Amino acid sequence: MKRLINQKPNRGNALLLGLLPFIILVIVYVFASHARLQENAEDKLLPSIAQMAQTMDKSALSPSKRSGEIIFWNDTLASLQRLGLGIGISATLGLMIGVPLGLIPLVRAGFSPFIAAFSMVPPIAILPILFIVFGMGEVAKVALIVIGVTPIIVRDLQHRVEEFPKEQLIKAQTLGASSWTLAVRIIIPQMMPRLLDAVRLTLGTAWIFLISSEAIAATEGLGYRIFLVRRYLAMDMILPYVLWITVLAFLADFILKKFTCKLFPWYAKKDSL
Amino acid sequence: MSLITIKNLWKRYGDNVVLENLSLEIKAGEFCTLVGPSGCGKSTFLKMLLGEESPSKGVFLFEGKPFPSEPSVERGIVFQRYSLFSHLSVLENVMLGIELGKSPFLGKLFGAAKKAAREEAVAMLEAVGLGSVLHHYPSELSGGMQQRLSIAQSLVKKPKLLLLDEPFGALDPGIRADMHALILDLWKKNNLTVVMVTHDLHEGFYLGTRLLVFDKVRNDPQAPNAFGAKITYDIPLLREKKEEKNDE
Ligand SMILES: Nc1ncnc2c1ncn2[C@@H]1O[C@H](COP(=O)(O)OP(=O)(O)OP(=O)(O)O)[C@@H](O)[C@H]1O
Ligand SMILES: [Mg+2]
DSSP states (O other): OOOGGGOOOOHHHHHHHHHHHHHHHHHHHHHHHHHHHHHOTTOOSSOOHHHHHHHIIIIISSBOTTTOOBHHHHHHHHHHHHHHHHHHHHHHHHHHHHHHHHHOHHHHHHHHHHHHHHTTSOGGGGHHHHHHHHOSSHHHHHHHHHHHHHHHHHHHHHHHHHTSOHHHHHHHHHTTOOHHHIIIIIIHHHHHHHHHHHHHHHHHHHHHHHHHHHHHSOSSSHHHHHHHHGGGTOHHHHHHHHHHHHHHHHHHHHHHHHHHHHHOHHHHHGGGO | OOSEEEEEEEEEETTEEEEEEEEEEEOTTOEEEEEOOTTSSHHHHHHHHHTSSOOSEEEEEETTEEOOSSOOTTEEEEOSSSOSOTTSOHHHHHHHHHHHHHOTTTSOOOHHHHHHHHHHHHHHHHHTTOTTOTTSOGGGSOHHHHHHHHHHHHHTTOOSEEEEESTTTTSOHHHHHHHHHHHHHHHHHTTOEEEEEOSOHHHHHHHOSEEEEEEESOOOTTOTTSSOEEEEEEEEOOHHHHHHHHHO
């Protein structure tokens, strides 16, 4: 018998092992729900899967009587738009601030302490300020994501640039690079996949800010819906929504990962260099 | 006139005297090899030639003028490792030098200019034996091929001085012999001036037209940093001997 640390699952086994916890969770839920509903058919806490499907179909997936819109897709679109915009702006700012901060000592000396201090401000605490300044519309929600996520990306990128091999920097200079061409031809192209990595890591944080701001002031959105129906203890709607948010988050991560591999084939290989 | 003139040069880091009172002239076309015990300041000396470090005291001239205090295109460098651009293909790694020289704003060429740069880069890569892997990424190359690429990258800028810091230290003996033949060939064809640090005394004798040995002459066991290294031997190696060896 080999040591445990040397036993590696094959593909099929790995898939099965990976699915196991999910299957167990579903089974446990089904049993628990069944038990509670047996005791009290009106129980709201653990609705059966059929109940959830029915509620979702009736109140979220059929066209609403007033506008003919499908709430579920509306919510999804609204949230994804805010998230995409917030993340997009954060990534752009992150690159524009992080690279000079890591590369140019004068910029670092000037702004590093400020960025470090700024990133200590808890973003949720300034949410009221954002609502006051930007109103209750879209801007405040996107701004919260940007304010919460940008400092994380900036600092991550700054560190990546700082730990960039000195040999490459010097080599580039002997090949005639100026600070500017060094940044556009060497540093930024090599930072792009790292930026996508940073975005993937901050995606979870961005969701938190999105749902918080939607919970407080919105007329649509996944976070808004959950907090709206909470008043009616509508677990049969909250649970599918939470599941959907999780799936979206997972998909976003997965797509970004695939995207990174596809666009930057050298990135996965560079470790051997 | 000498390419490099050094008189009474000192280098210290704080209290640590690394090089003391160095005087040396290097003429264009020489192939200087540098040997010495670990930590005696060989890399530091090379860094000063490169412009990455500046001397603490003394005269330090390149073509009769003070050394530029940052790396520049006159001086090429090949490190032991880590100096290839991992996001560029082999061809792009060599084209980069040409592009940076001709396009100060974007650092990138287009159209006919790009084609010309490409041809020049391909010729250079063929000269170092990498003509068949133009579109590989550096990480897909063996150690020897990576060093060939690093040399090609520098030579495309036609530097007046080529600096090498243990360039073949990480390679297998067999591959190292190939690299020796390559560097001697390039040195002759391009009229290069080379300063190369090596740990391998045999390599130093074989490649150089001049062998410099760095070592600490004085040593105070109470204060190991109080004295720096000097050039203890400066051995001219006859070129005839080298030609002969090459023909073997
Ligand atoms: N940036 C630095 N700051 C302070 N001390 C340094 C620095 N760089 C080198 N030194 C010191 O200078 C001395 C010479 O180092 P150097 O790297 O030049 O040695 P070397 O001859 O190249 O050694 P090796 O053969 O191991 O590469 C060492 O004592 C080292 O600690
Ligand atoms: Mg060294």
